[in-house]
Amino acid sequence: MLPQKRPHPDSKTKLPPLSETERVLYELIKSKQNLGIWTADMKRETGLQTTVVTKTLKSLQNKNLIKDVVNIHNKARKIYMAVEFEPSKEISGGSWYSDGSLDTDFIRILREQCLKHIERLQVATMEAIYKSIQESRVFKVECTMQQIVEIVNAMVLDKEVEELKSTGIGDFSKVQSGKICYRSLKGREGPKVGSFSSIPCGVCPRISECTPDGIISPKTCIYYNKWLKLEF
Amino acid sequence: MAAQCGLKLAVSLITAHFGDLVAKVCSCLLHRGTLSLQEIIRFTELSSSQIKNCLLVLVQHNCVQAFSTPRPAGPGGVAKAVTQYMALFDNILHRMRFAKFLAVVRDDLGPQCEILLAGLLQNGRLTFGQLVERATSSKPEVSASMREGLRANFNRLVSARYVERCPRPEPFIEPSPQEETRSTRRRSAKTSEEILSIEQRAMVAAALSDAERFSEITDTATETIEVKATDHSSDVSVGDKRKYGALEMDQEVQAAITQNEVLWQANFEKFLLCLKKKACVAHVRSRFGLDAGAVLEAMIESSGQQKAKDETPVRATMDSILEGVRAKPGGISMTLEHIRVILDQLHCQSCNWGAGASYSIDLKSIIDTCQNDEVEALVLTRFGKEAYRIFRLLIKNGHPFETDRIADIAFVEKKDAQGILYKLWKDEYLDMEKVVSYAAGQKELFLWKVKKDALWEHVLNDLYHAALNLSQKIAHIVEQEHEVSQRREKPEQLRNGRMILELSLLKLDDALMLFRDF
Known part of the structure; x- marks a missing residue:
């Protein structure tokens, strides 16, 4: 028998009448709060039969007491939680995930917007980028400052924008000296083409097996011949 | 010890330049470490005279340095000096950079000096007399003015430190106490540190002082020479006639010896320094613009740094930077304020050193960035954009990150992140550590990091x-x-x-x- 829980302060509504198994399962699911619980774990913890669990879950769902959520770590595992909870970051993947997968469209659009605003402002601090995007009202949903920070940092990693310390003069006149600001690298730098990565050996998966007179050797290398258009 | 493929590359260079026999001897030295003639004979099974000739070629081209160590002849026996030969790996690799070295001299001192240097690079080491012979072999007669011109150009090469006197041919190395207890077998084994210690000692013993290395030559006919080696900066100007009376004759003889006996070689250190400067300036130019490139170039040139491997920050006074910048194309229009802003952009530290304001910059950080760029480009082409982002995250921060955290920051699906990290780890780009967390049930976590070395x-x-x-x-x-x-x-x-x-x-x-x- 599980300890009786105090009713959730928010859920003032009275519970509909529940059978014994329904009550046990509901208490268990609710006790897991925003982490939810996997059906197999329910069976283990309650000792109920699979068919009973499935049936009970269905009836609880029909009474609108629990919901199923997608776990980004394992989509095949069905996880249930009480309706009043929002899935935790570990389950949902955080603000960038929708329905258990990365919301790539949203990320792409937000990146484009960030780049557009950085280019328009030429040199901008994080706050300025956020403000500028908020004012433009492109998004129906509010995006948070944290989201903008994460996006811009990823763009710095991609060498689409660069992180600089403002000198307060020239291009930086709009930004207070010493502050961290961002500038677009479009057409200026971006990822460098390395001298090693531009020859076949740089990307060759078989370089460790390649020897001057071996089966794989520079003399007979097909990558080289393709690269130099030397096909006979 | 250089990497295995490095040794193969060195051997192939020697094969291409000097043929199979020399390459065989060189390969033996590169792979087995420092050896005596007897040992080389045993390992290569070539005849003694063949090996001697090969060694002569290698020494002539500065690919091998000889030194002697005493070897006890058994109990009660008299210790006998044995000549050891060591291959100079870096000098062998420099052979594929000769075109670059020549271009450096051509840009700095002009085509006449380039021809002189080409002679030295082709022949390894030569006396000035041999260089003159070489330069004038096509001419019917050698006039005094021609000789004088060659000498002036040669001295320009020496004073700019592109050319130096050869190191001592065979310094004697006293064994250090711990070496005496070591067996011969272990010495020739490739435990790099021990080998380096004796080789380094030999290199130090063979090296001449800077004053000796870069002492210029004077003409026998018109000038007396300073027997004591002069520092490169003190000018032995032409026509500065001094009479030493009775001594003059001796000095003429001495000068003749200097011209015909002293061997000269290209100073690779200086060329590497020039190429390093070029690489740093090119990087700064592409990132901060032409003016920043000019400022950095001026800083490096006025700092007087002599070795490419020197990791101390480059220092220069504001005055010398200004002077250097003014001499560059477009530098005349740069204001002091502009230069200050650039110095700040380059993260130069201002310091009080000598008279007036001076600045220092760490070239190592620029080189580090260039190295990162090269490896990052490799990751980008080999593993794709997501891997590039992840790799840059890890290399930028230097500390380990957990898989999910990496996926979050890099905007990669957690499953995909695992796959990418695994691939990078398998190809030895990343280091991985497994830890078990007991926080919320037992859970295995993977920590990833770039192990740069x-x-x-x-x-x-x-x-x-x-x-x-x-x-x-x-x-x-x-x-x-x-x-x-x-x-x-x-x-x-x-x-x-x-x-x-x-x-x-x-x-x-x-x-x-x-x-x-x-």
Whole structure:
């Protein structure tokens, strides 16, 4: 028998009448709060039969007491939680995930917007980028400052924008000296083409097996011949 | 000890330049470490005279340094000096950079000096007399003014430190106490630290002082020479006649000896420094613009740094930076304020050193960035954009990250992140550590990080391998070109291919120097 829980302060509504198994399962699911619980774990913890669990879950769902959520770590595992909870970051993947997968469209659009605003402002601090995007009202949903920070940092990693310390003069006149600001690298730098990565050996998966007179050797290398258009 | 592929590349260079026999001896020295003549005979099974000739070629071209150590002849016996030979790996690799060295001198001192240097590079080491002979062999007679011109150009090379006197041929190395207890076998084993210690000691013993290395030569006919070596900066100006009376005769003899006995060689250190400067300036120019490039160039030039491997920050006074910048194209229009802003952009530290304001900059951080760029580009082409982002995250921060955290920051699906990290780890780009967390049930976590030292070594080895492959492919195409031309077909495709390969090799060698020499 599980300890009786105090009713959730928010859920003032009275519970509909529940059978014994329904009550046990509901208490268990609710006790897991925003982490939810996997059906197999329910069976283990309650000792109920699979068919009973499935049936009970269905009836609880029909009474609108629990919901199923997608776990980004394992989509095949069905996880249930009480309706009043929002899935935790570990389950949902955080603000960038929708329905258990990365919301790539949203990320792409937000990146484009960030780049557009950085280019328009030429040199901008994080706050300025956020403000500028908020004012433009492109998004129906509010995006948070944290989201903008994460996006811009990823763009710095991609060498689409660069992180600089403002000198307060020239291009930086709009930004207070010493502050961290961002500038677009479009057409200026971006990822460098390395001298090693531009020859076949740089990307060759078989370089460790390649020897001057071996089966794989520079003399007979097909990558080289393709690269130099030397096909006979 | 250099990487295995580095040794193979060195051997292939020697084979291409001096033939199989010399390469065999050189390979033996490179792979087994320092050896005596007897040991070389045993390992290569060549005749003593053959090996002696090979060693002479290698010494002549500064690829091998000899030194002698005493070897006890058994109990009660008299210790006998044995000559040891060690291969100079870096000098062998410099052989593929001669074109770059020549270009450095051509840009700095003009084509006349370039010809003189070419003579030295082709022949390894020469006396000034031999250089004159070489330069004037096509002319019917050698006039005094011609000789004088050659001498002036030669002295310019010496005073700019492009050319130096050869190190001592065979210094004697006293064994250090711990070496005496060591067996011969262990000494020749490749436990790098021990070998380096004796080799380094030999190099130090062979090296001349800076004053000796760069003392210029004077003319026998018109001038007396300063017997004591002069510092390169103190000028032995032409026509500065001094009479020493009775001493004059001796000094003339001395001067003749200097011209005909003293051997000269190219000073690779200086060339590497110039190439390092070029690489740093090119990087800064592409990132902060032309003016920043000019400022950095001026700083490095006025700092008087002598070694490419020198990791101390480059220092220069504001006055010398200004002077240097003014001499550059477009530098005359730069204001003091502008230069200050650039110095700030380059993260130069201002310091009080000597008279007036001075600045210092750490070239190592620039070189580090260049190295990162090279490896990052490799990751981008090999593993794709997501891997590039993840790799940059890890290399930028230097500390380990957990898989999910990486996926979050890099905007990669958690499942995909695992796959990418695994691939990077499998190809030795990342280091992985498994930890078990007991926070919320038992859970295995994976921590990832870039282990720079190991990775850099790995990349360097691959660079050597790629350079070896490029040079072999070039040789192969040259062979094919020869066959095709005999069949009277058009060899354009082959020629284009060869040009692409040769250019790639030059660029790849820049990367090699970046990881090995700077």
